[in-house]
Amino acid sequence: GNSVTQMEGPVTLSEEAFLTINCTYTATGYPSLFWYVQYPGEGLQLLLKATKADDKGSNKGFEATYRKETTSFHLEKGSVQVSDSAVYFCALSGGGLTGGGNKLTFGTGTQLKVEL
């Protein structure tokens, strides 16, 4: 079945540092890949997505490239801010549900803490 593996946290960085959060996946077929972000006390928000190999998703300075050859979708940001402190989830969609729904498989999440 489908699975997503992402790096353990927490990741603690100083403001303006470079961020990488690793995500690898196992899937049949051609899944779409997502990064979601969860701020404290809130629900998940879509950060970026990529729907096919070599696509790059980007938003708010974050980027991730869909690498089929390495089955990876690593999240990067060149200069993090304190406001980026949150939990980041990698997810893939695939394995259609009855009725055509979009099944998401999530990684366990990586907590990011950015300090001044």
Next chain:
Amino acid sequence: DAGITQSPRHKVTETGTPVTLRCHQTENHRYMYWYRQDPGHGLRLIHYSYGVKDTDKGEVSDGYSVSRSKTEDFLLTLESATSSQTSVYFCAISDLYNEQFFGPGTRLTVL
């Protein structure tokens, strides 16, 4: 922000009692989902709906039931709550093949 609300936002209950969580959307999306979030597990799908009165099980459906009598409402019921069902529950909505939008969550504690 997608119009999704969940109620209640927090609930404390006792083992063996029934509990119903409500998800309400104003987006007229066809698909609705219930997830639970637990440390070390990410989010796991409990049940989902692909239309009014059309529902199916996810990967962790034991002890849960759902109902959808209107497009905008999706109810999750714990028939007899257990301590293992202490969790944060999220509702999500989507259109076909599009990303899912999540509600703010309900924190449930079963004593």
